[in-house]
Amino acid sequence: MRDYLERMAAPTMTxxxxxxxxxxxxxxxxxxxxxxxxxxxxxxxxGLPPAFTAQARDALGPDKLLAVGLSVITDTADRETARARARDAVSTSLSRSWYAATIARLGYPDQEIAAVGDELVSAIVAHGDPESIAATVAAHLAAGADHVILLPPAGGGGADLMTGVGQLEQLAPALLQPR
Structure with a gap:
């Protein structure tokens, strides 16, 4: 990656x-x-909780840009379904050893990781009503993020682009409220 970044900075023929x-x-x-x-x-x-955002901000320092990708379940009509979808997403991520190790370094106990506990799910995937999602975004901003990018689920579940855009539009009023 270091070599790649060096080549990106090198002069080009075009x-x-x-x-x-x-x-x-x-x-x-x-x-x-x-x-x-x-x-x-x-x-x-x-795909990481606000505790990681705080660690990243500390390591980067105050002058570097920190944009955080936050997985979000935008279909919030049924809170239990949203939580189940969020848990599935977290469970899939935790099946990757490097990801589980990152979560463990943040202080989550092995039991919470193995159980894919509610606290962990809520910290990693924003879901629920618009105010709950906005609170997760606000937690990343408070931890030092300059920007939070909402990442709705890709593909699956029959969601198409316009459905996802519509759901993000419904979240906008809660996200734009000063906190």
Whole structure:
């Protein structure tokens, strides 16, 4: 990754764009966060709780961009269904050993991780009513995120793009309330 970032900064044969764009590193672990701090304009961790956002902000320092990807279950008509979908998403992520190790480093006990407990699910996937989702977004912002990117579920469940856009539009009033 270091080599890749160095090559990105090297001159190219085609004319360079007149505008510069921030270079973010997708970073869900301490080594990639350090690389983002040292060689990029910031980091984009995703699928992690606000405690990770706070650690990333501390490691990056105050001057780097921190954009956080937050999984969100936007169909909030049925709270239990939303929680079950969120639990499924977290369970799938926890099946990856590196991801489970990242969660454990944040202080979640093995029992909470193995059980895919409610507290863990709520910290990783925003779900429920719009105010609950907005509270999770606010927790990431309070932990040091500059931006929070809402990531609705991809594919599955019969959701199409316009349905997802409509659901995100319904969340907008709660997300735009000052906290």
């Amino acid at each position: 004319p360079a764009l007149e505008a510069s764009y921030p270079r973010l590193v997708a970073a869900n672990g301490p080594k990639m966060i350090a690389l983002a701090r040292d060689m990029a304009d910031g980091a984009l961790p995703a």
